[in-house]
Amino acid sequence: MEKREKAEVLVVDDHSLVLEGICRVVNRMPEAVVADAVTSGIKAAELIAKRDYDIYILDVSIPDLSGFELIARIRELNEQALIIVNTMHEEVWIANRLAQSGVNAVILKASASSELAAAIRSVLQGKSYTCPRFASICRMLARHSAELLPHDLPTRRELEVLQGIAKGLSTREIAAQLSISENTVETFRKRLISKFDARNSVDMVLKAVSRGWLKLE
Structure with missing residues (x-):
């Protein structure tokens, strides 16, 4: 297949303003151009089933x-596909x-637009890329995970139960x-208190936040 002059990009985000912002960044780059931009995951799935993007x-x-x-669907079709995730989520389990x-x-969406451009250039050069904030979260995850046995x-x-408890749900x-x-909820609560070596539910939530497993809104 003949190499394209510019890398063709599919952008997927359910927020129209964010989608437009990403498209502006991509289209300003000499290396890339937005081929398709959609706000629907289902529409995106239909597109990736029909054609490849860079x-x-x-x-x-x-x-x-x-x-x-x-x-998962992209990887099924093309194991070598270049995928960039642009997200607002900083929770440890998402990371x-x-x-x-x-x-x-x-x-992360809170990052400067230059981070997105840097990510695109990096993946086109065969390198991985994480913004500084996400890299910090991953280091914290590795540090705290190392303190716990796998089980x-x-x-x-x-x-999910922990999130509900933190929100004050009964x-x-x-x-x-x-x-x-x-x-079952109470069983999970007892397990969590034990895993975080907490005195009670409040102490458990505080420890979960301090270790990065929970982000309070």
Whole structure:
């Protein structure tokens, strides 16, 4: 296949203003051009099934189809695809999942637009890229994970319960939200208190925040 003069980019973000901002950054670059830009994960899935792009820039929080699902679909079609995640999420469990997803670059939406341009140039050169803030989160994750045995790490479901507790939801409300029983919620609560070596639920939430497992809004 003949090499394109400019790298063709698919941009996916459910916020129109963010989408427009990303497109402006990309189209100002001599190395790249936006081929398609959509606010729907389902529409993005339809596009990637029909054609290849040189670079995929997407968020992980897309209402109609998860960004992680899109990453998986892209990788199924092209293991060498260049994927850049542009997200607002700084939670440790999101960072951990991104670190394991095999994406080529991660930048946070709070970063300067120059970070996006730097990420694009890096992946085109065959290098990975993370913005300084995300790199810091990953270092913190590695440090705190090293302090815990593998069986002590909170599971995804436990983290969902932890989020509910931190928001002040009752056991009944958490159970309804997660479609599990109230007894199961209490079991997860006890496990979390043990894993964080906490005195009670309040102490558990404070320790989860201090270790980066939980971000309070």
